[in-house]
Each structure stands twice: as C-alpha cells, then as structure tokens.
Amino acid sequence: MTTQVIVLNGGSSSGKSGIVRCLQAVLPGHWLALGTDTFVDVLPASLQQADGGIEVAADGRVTVGAEFRALEAAWTEGVAAMARAGARVVVDEVFLGGARSQRRWQEALDGLPVLWVGVRCDATVAAGREVARGDRTSGMAASQADLVHQGVTYDLEVDTTHTEAMECARAIAARVSAARAA
Amino acid sequence: MTTQVIVLNGGSSSGKSGIVRCLQAVLPGHWLALGTDTFVDVLPASLQQADGGIEVAADGRVTVGAEFRALEAAWTEGVAAMARAGARVVVDEVFLGGARSQRRWQEALDGLPVLWVGVRCDATVAAGREVARGDRTSGMAASQADLVHQGVTYDLEVDTTHTEAMECARAIAARVSAARAA
Amino acid sequence: MTTQVIVLNGGSSSGKSGIVRCLQAVLPGHWLALGTDTFVDVLPASLQQADGGIEVAADGRVTVGAEFRALEAAWTEGVAAMARAGARVVVDEVFLGGARSQRRWQEALDGLPVLWVGVRCDATVAAGREVARGDRTSGMAASQADLVHQGVTYDLEVDTTHTEAMECARAIAARVSAARAA
Amino acid sequence: MTTQVIVLNGGSSSGKSGIVRCLQAVLPGHWLALGTDTFVDVLPASLQQADGGIEVAADGRVTVGAEFRALEAAWTEGVAAMARAGARVVVDEVFLGGARSQRRWQEALDGLPVLWVGVRCDATVAAGREVARGDRTSGMAASQADLVHQGVTYDLEVDTTHTEAMECARAIAARVSAARAA
Numbered sequence: 001m002t003t004q005v006i007v008l009n010g011g012s013s014s015g016k017s018g019i020v021r022c023l024q025a026v027l028p029g030h031w032l033a034l035g036t037d038t039f040v041d042v043l044p045a046s047l048q049q050a051d052g053g054i055e056v057a058a059d060g061r062v063t064v065g066a067e068f069r070a071l072e073a074a075w076t077e078g079v080a081a082m083a084r085a086g087a088r089v090v091v092d093e094v095f096l097g098g099a100r101s102q103r104r105w106q107e108a109l110d111g112l113p114v115l116w117v118g119v120r121c122d123a124t125v126a127a128g129r130e131v132a133r134g135d136r137t138s139g140m141a142a143s144q145a146d147l148v149h150q151g152v153t154y155d156l157e158v159d160t161t162h163t164e165a166m167e168c169a170r171a172i173a174a175r176v177s178a179a180r181a182a
Numbered sequence: 183m184t185t186q187v188i189v190l191n192g193g194s195s196s197g198k199s200g201i202v203r204c205l206q207a208v209l210p211g212h213w214l215a216l217g218t219d220t221f222v223d224v225l226p227a228s229l230q231q232a233d234g235g236i237e238v239a240a241d242g243r244v245t246v247g248a249e250f251r252a253l254e255a256a257w258t259e260g261v262a263a264m265a266r267a268g269a270r271v272v273v274d275e276v277f278l279g280g281a282r283s284q285r286r287w288q289e290a291l292d293g294l295p296v297l298w299v300g301v302r303c304d305a306t307v308a309a310g311r312e313v314a315r316g317d318r319t320s321g322m323a324a325s326q327a328d329l330v331h332q333g334v335t336y337d338l339e340v341d342t343t344h345t346e347a348m349e350c351a352r353a354i355a356a357r358v359s360a361a362r363a364a
Numbered sequence: 365m366t367t368q369v370i371v372l373n374g375g376s377s378s379g380k381s382g383i384v385r386c387l388q389a390v391l392p393g394h395w396l397a398l399g400t401d402t403f404v405d406v407l408p409a410s411l412q413q414a415d416g417g418i419e420v421a422a423d424g425r426v427t428v429g430a431e432f433r434a435l436e437a438a439w440t441e442g443v444a445a446m447a448r449a450g451a452r453v454v455v456d457e458v459f460l461g462g463a464r465s466q467r468r469w470q471e472a473l474d475g476l477p478v479l480w481v482g483v484r485c486d487a488t489v490a491a492g493r494e495v496a497r498g499d500r501t502s503g504m505a506a507s508q509a510d511l512v513h514q515g516v517t518y519d520l521e522v523d524t525t526h527t528e529a530m531e532c533a534r535a536i537a538a539r540v541s542a543a544r545a546a
Numbered sequence: 547m548t549t550q551v552i553v554l555n556g557g558s559s560s561g562k563s564g565i566v567r568c569l570q571a572v573l574p575g576h577w578l579a580l581g582t583d584t585f586v587d588v589l590p591a592s593l594q595q596a597d598g599g600i601e602v603a604a605d606g607r608v609t610v611g612a613e614f615r616a617l618e619a620a621w622t623e624g625v626a627a628m629a630r631a632g633a634r635v636v637v638d639e640v641f642l643g644g645a646r647s648q649r650r651w652q653e654a655l656d657g658l659p660v661l662w663v664g665v666r667c668d669a670t671v672a673a674g675r676e677v678a679r680g681d682r683t684s685g686m687a688a689s690q691a692d693l694v695h696q697g698v699t700y701d702l703e704v705d706t707t708h709t710e711a712m713e714c715a716r717a718i719a720a721r722v723s724a725a726r727a728a
Contacts, residue, residue, distance in 0.1 A: 018678030024226035025677050032224045042214045044206035074269035081263030087256035128712030131571050132564030166674030200496030207495050310530030313389050314382030348492030388590035394613055396588045406578045408570035438633035445627030451620035
C-alpha cells in the first residue's frame with residue numbers, strides 16, 4: 001500500500017526539519033511538511049508562552065497545558081483529513097509524552113498507510129547543534145533526546161549523529177518506495 | 183450560532199496578517215491562524231516556484247499551477263476538519279480566483295458558522311507598504327488589490343487604508359460577539 | 365553639503381524599519397541600513413539576554429548593561445567609519461538615554477553631514493502595531509514612545525500615527541535632496 | 547598578542563554561521579559576529595538583486611557588481627574600525643575572489659592581530675546541507691566549495707564534513723587562547 005503519511009519523531013535539534021526538507025526534495029511527488037513548529041506558529045501568542053500553552057523552563061524542559069493539548073488534538077485531526085483528502089504528508093513531531101503521544105497520532109491516522117520513523121541524535125551532539133543554530137532555549141536538546149522515544153515503536157530509525165540529513169532522507173525514501181511497490 | 187471560522191480575504195500587503203494577530207489577541211478564547219502564508223510554507227520548495235507551483239511574474243502577478251491547486255484542496259479540507267474538531271480558526275486568504283475561490287472555501291466549510299470578511303486597502307497605499315515590509319515582489323499589492331474581491335460576498339468589510347489593524351480587529355470581533363450572543 | 369548619514373530615532377513599533385526600507389528605495393544612490401536591530405543581531409546570544417546585555421522586563425521596559433554599552437560604542441565608531449569611507453548610511457536607533465544617546469552619536473559622527481530625524485507615533489497606536497507585528501514583548505512600544513525623544517533635537521520630525529512609511533520617507537528624502545543641492 | 551579578529555572563510559553551506567555562534571558561546575569575553583550575511587541584509591533591496599548588486603545564476607554561481615564592491619569596501623573599513631575601537635570580532639566571509647578577497651581584508655585589518663581560518667566542507671555534503679536548510683539557491687554550495695579557498699592562506703583549517711560546529715569552534719578557540727597567552 002502506498003505510504004501516505006511519514007511521521008518523524010525526535011528531540012529538539014535532532015535534525016528533523018533538515019530531513020523533512022530533503023524528503024520533500026527526493027521523494028517522488030509533492031509532500032506537505034506539517035510539524036510541531038508549524039503548529040506552534042499558528043497558535044495565538046498567548047499560548048506560545050506559559051499559562052495553558054507552552055512552558056520552557058530555564059533548563060530547557062518543555063511542558064504544555066490543557067488548552068494547548070485541546071488545539072493540538074484538532075490540529076492532528078486536520079492533518080489526518082489532509083491525508084485522507086489525497087495529500088501526502090510528512091509530519092515531524094516531538095513526542096513529549098512518548099508512547100502516549102504516538103497513540104494519539106495512531107488514532108487520528110487510523111486506516112492511513114503510515115511510515116513511523118525515529119530520529120535519534122546523541123544528546124551531547126544535539127546540544128552542540130542547539131548552540132550552533134542559536135534559536136532554541138539551551139537545554140531543550142539534551143532534555144528531550146531520550147525522553148521522546150520512550151515506548152515508541154518505529155518502522156525505521158535514523159541517527160543524525162554521524163549521518164547527514166540527505167542520507168537519512170534517502171534511507172527513509174527507500175522504505176517509502178518499497179512500500180509503494182508492494 | 184457561535185462563529186467557528188473567520189475568513190479574511192484581501193490582496194497582498196493589505197494588512198491581513200496584522201489583523202489576524204490582533205484578532206488572536208482580542209477575541210475571547212484561543213484561535214488558530216491558518217492562512218495562505220502557512221500553506222505556502224508547508225509546500226515543497228519545488229512548488230514554491232513555477233512549474234506546477236506558484237509563479238510570480240516580474241510585475242508581481244501571481245499564477246498557480248494544477249499541482250498547487252490539488253494540494254490546496256486537501257489543505258482546505260484539513261482546515262475545515264480542524265474547525266469541525268472544535269478549533270476556532272482564522273483563515274487569511276488571497277482569493278486570486280475571486281468568487282470561484284470563495285465557493286471552494288464555502289463548500290469545504292459547509293455547515294460551519296463562518297464570518298466572511300473583506301480586507302480592503304487602497305492600491306497605492308498597499309504598494310507603499312509592500313516596499314516598507316521589504317519581503318514581497320514589487321507589484322503584487324497593486325495587481326491584487328481589486329482582483330481578489332471580484333464577485334466575493336462578505337458579512338463585513340474593513341479598510342486598512344486609514345484604519346489600524348487593531349481597530350479593524352475590534353470591528354470584526356464585535357461581529358463575532360454578536361454572533362455568539364445570537 | 366551632501367547628506368552622508370541619516371539618523372532616525374523613535375520608540376519600538378514606531379515604524380522606523382519601514383521608513384528605512386522606503387528610504388533605500390526612493391533616495392538617489394545606494395544607502396546602507398544600520399540600526400539597533402542589526403547591532404542586537406550581531407551580539408553573542410549571552411548579551412541578547414540580561415546580565416550585562418539587554419533586559420526586557422515583563423512590562424516591556426528595556427535596560428542594557430555595561431558590556432552592551434562597551435560593544436555599542438565600538439559599533440557606533442564602525443558605522444561612522446563606513447560613512448567616512450564613502451558609504452551613505454541610514455541609522456535607525458532607539459535613544460533609550462535621550463539626549464545622552466544623541467550626544468554619543470554626535471561625537472562619533474563628528475564632521476560628517478548628518479540629518480537628524482525624529483520618528484513619532486502615538487503610544488496607543490504603536491502599542492496596537494506591536495500586537496499586530498507579533499514579535500515584540502508587549503509594553504515596549506508604550507514605554508518608549510516619549511522616553512526616547514527627551515532632550516533630543518532634530519532637523520525634521522515625522523509622525524507615523526496617520527502618515528504612511530512611504531510618505532514619511534519622501535518627506536525625509538526631500539530634505540536630503542535640498543541638502544545635496546546646497 | 548591577543549587575537550582581536552577571527553576571519554572565517556568558506557563556501558556557502560560549509561557551516562560557517564554555526565561555528566560563529568559556537569565561537570560566541572565558548573570564547574572568553576564577548577565577540578561580535580559580522581559576516582557576509584549581515585552585509586547583504588543591510589544593503590538596499592535593489593543591490594540584493596542583479597544590476598550592480600548580487601547576481602545568483604540558475605546554477606547557483608554568484609557574481610557581484612561594482613556598486614556592491616564599493617559599499618563592501620566601506621563595510622570592511624567599518625568592521626576594522628570596530629575592532630580598533632576595542633570590539634573583538636568574528637568575521638565570516640565567502641572569498642569569491644580567493645587571494646584577492648583576502649588581500650582586501652588584510653589591508654583593512656592591517657596592524658590588528660588576526661586569526662585566519664579556512665572552513666572546508668566536501669562539496670557533495672555541502673550540497674546536501676543546502677537542500678536541508680532550504681533557504682539557498684541550489685548550486686551555490688557546490689560552485690563555491692573549492693573556489694573560495696584558491697590562493698588563500700590560513701593559520702588554521704577546519705573541515706565540517708565529519709566534524710561538528712562545536713568541535714570546530716573549540717579547535718579555533720584553542721588557537722585564540724594560545725595567541726592570548728603568547
């Protein structure tokens with residue numbers, strides 16, 4: 001069955017966005033890139049801060065509130081509806097709730113052919129890239145590196161510690177092609 | 183019936199995004215902001231240029247291809263699904279096809295309580311703001327100022343030529359409140 | 365004497381950057397745009413926060429530390445050197461120290477033909493635009509609207525409350541031309 | 547003699563900006579980051595395109611015109627003046643003219659203690675990163691990878707092909723420290 005949705009899960013600064021852009025370049029056809037960053041961008045400014053929204057502690061630990069979760073559930077439904085309406089979609093996500101976060105997406109995407117991809121990166125390397133990019137609160141990379149993978153199951157895992165985004169994208173695309181030919 | 187979706191339509195540099203951020207700040211509750219700019223951002227780089235995607239001519243005239251239209255239809259379905267799942271949504275759009283573009287959204291949003299808002303701006307003033315913002319191809323504002331309103335019907339029109347974004351947002355919010363009380 | 369440097373001073377969200385881009389478009393010749401925003405961008409991340417750098421309080425009030433001031437003095441010398449090396453330069457500044465801030469620039473630009481321009485904006489209108497732009501801490505516009513003009517003297521003042529950036533730029537450019545013909 | 551200026555030279559997408567941000571984080575004291583990207587940002591929009599400014603061909607090859615060069619010379623003088631006024635500065639550059647470009651900077655920085663650093667990256671890897679970042683014209687990375695190093699001499703070279711930005715920054719910082727102790 002042709003893969004319709006690719007879900008990438010990984011911690012902050014693990015290199016997901018770069019892989020997504022490479023996937024959009026190397027996959028046959030046109031894919032939408034819909035991830036956590038886009039969702040946060042469409043939120044009202046009030047929810048991009050604490051009090052019901054996103055709270056980034058001084059040490060980089062991220063927690064989100066009930067109102068964030070409610071809108072996120074509607075967002076997830078909408079992304080699934082885009083795929084059901086025919087769009088191929090790459091979702092890049094940060095499963096702060098581990099297995100629970102994955103279950104939420106599994107339910108929303110029920111019936112759609114999904115490829116689940118884990119994006120790993122050594123915590124120390126990710127922390128260095130967090131400094132190099134310069135637009136993230138220090139500590140997010142380290143605090144999420146393992147947390148987001150707890151209890152999550154994948155069809156495929158890539159590791160950006162020693163592998164370029166383009167090479168990871170090609171490995172993922174190979175699995176998408178295999179799925180298409182099946 | 184409580185307004186669930188607000189659709190703003192206006193030409194490039196007419197001031198839609200500023201009104202959307204003010205609406206998110208002044209409306210009761212939390213509203214997602216989903217517009218043309220977000221849609222273009224999630225497209226693959228190949229469709230952000232000509233050949234099936236967006237073509238911006240040297241004079242600022244914009245045309246879009248069949249593959250852009252196909253993904254846009256799926257995007258529209260997804261935005262409607264977010265509203266049906268409970269999210270309140272502000273959509274800011276550029277109806278390059280005028281009445282035809284509106285019909286497309288009307289079909290997707292069928293059954294949802296929608297407030298249709300026209301955002302006008304004098305073409306010369308919009309062209310000046312296009313220079314002032316510095317991130318748009320020169321000529322887009324002037325070529326779209328009237329075009330996007332042809333045959334489109336609104337519940338409310340605002341004009342940013344002499345009215346601040348915040349004041350426009352308050353006028354729109356007043357209509358949303360009226361709808362909620364009805 | 366031909367104007368070599370234009371210094372715009374105004375509070376946050378008073379519309380300086382838009383005027384600068386319009387000036388670059390309408391002035392004869394090519395002008396560099398060097399302002400506070402650029403200076404802050406080139407600082408290390410550590411000085412973009414408190415402790416010697418920039419501190420933005422919860423109410424939007426901005427204070428800067430000694431290390432910020434030391435680098436700013438070197439930056440100002442450098443901008444003056446660019447003008448002395450032949451570049452025409454538009455500086456857009458926020459004189460948090462009022463007359464004292466102006467004196468600092470006057471000393472650095474000593475001997476160069478400078479046009480001093482005040483950019484005013486009604487505090488309430490600027491606060492609305494701060495919400496509309498969505499990328500500034502709430503309260504900066506209101507707290508700076510009058511503060512930055514205290515004791516500062518200008519060749520020309522513009523007011524963006526009811527005047528477009530392009531129109532302000534044309535008024536400034538007219539004074540530059542007059543200076544060039546003198 | 548204490549290093550006052552670090553000049554990094556490398557092709558597009560070789561990873562200079564990431565190294566610069568890491569340097570600002572790991573070096574003792576506060577360093578300004580002044581590079582080609584900042585210079586291009588402060589240019590008028592008209593020079594960010596062809597006709598005297600920057601021309602990026604369809605294959606990513608970059609050429610610049612006479613008016614660009616004239617303003618660049620003034621910019622270079624200004625950066626040198628900032629260093630002479632006491633600021634420590636990291637310059638990240640793309641020596642499109644190879645040895646000629648270096649000579650231009652050597653003359654401007656005459657008398658200042660400078661550390662010259664070459665930033666290498668395998669052309670194929672850089673081309674992949676160009677896709678992953680998504681904001682550069684395809685082909686720039688490959689066309690500049692070797693070109694910018696022709697005839698240029700360095701105190702130190704780093705290679706980002708297999709080395710993280712943070713590790714490169716530490717190697718450079720070690721040379722700065724050695725210089726300071728000398």
